[in-house]
Amino acid sequence: MDARFNLWENEISARFAKRFAGAGLIIHDSPLPRPVQELVSLRASQINGCGHCVDMHVKEATAAGESAVRLHLVATWREATVFTEAEQAALALAEEGTRLADAHQGVSDETWALVRKHYDDDQTAALVALVALINAANRLAVIVHQKGGSYEPGAFTAAFAEG
Template sequence: MLLRASQINGDGYATDVWSKNAAAAGESATRINLVAAWRESTVFTDAERAALELAESRTRIADAAGGVGDEAWAQAVKHYDQDQLADLVVLIALINATNRMGVIVRQPGGGYQPGNLG
């Protein structure tokens, strides 16, 4: 979800960070690479797909003028309890805010090493 929002927002640094952190945590290259095309892939669970949909609909605010659609919210509710949903909403808002800051200051991607935020 963090990786997908960062991709959409064009934040090269955050995309670098989240993809490398996922790999360092043992995530497969296939799943990392397919985040950008999650709708057209078979490697994500229904719960992951619901979180990705929620993140995309909140990240693409201008594209999704109505906000989060009823179906996207219903899918999220099906897989996450109220506390988890609150966490997802806050996390989506925070990654979008930090992506925008990263884009404004033009921090480039490519040099991040997992475990070292410097």
């Protein structure tokens, strides 16, 4: 199935996308470690069924040196030995922050405590913003049926680096 709508060819959605991407660059340039950013983005995208974002974050993570083993195990991170405790805390926040409708409390106090144990204020702010932003990005892409497979590593930052 082809995409329903090209978000880059419409003036309103293109203007929105530029501002949305600008928010993404703030997170990209934050002190939150890049591997954590990509793992969190990948996990939320998997949960939301966003092929475009899964494609993007697998390729960006690979280009940044992430191992295939870790990328393959993101979907089952609780059953894997390749993630640090800090990464596990971030992945738990990503899952709970993505599946808000599945739990009455949203993000659990236990997960929040683990996040705060491993991330300082700036990293926590970036992590929370990242979970919110990737969920919004997933929804945009899924609604218009933007497919995965054609993303080239570095395309995101190259398209918006000039601001």
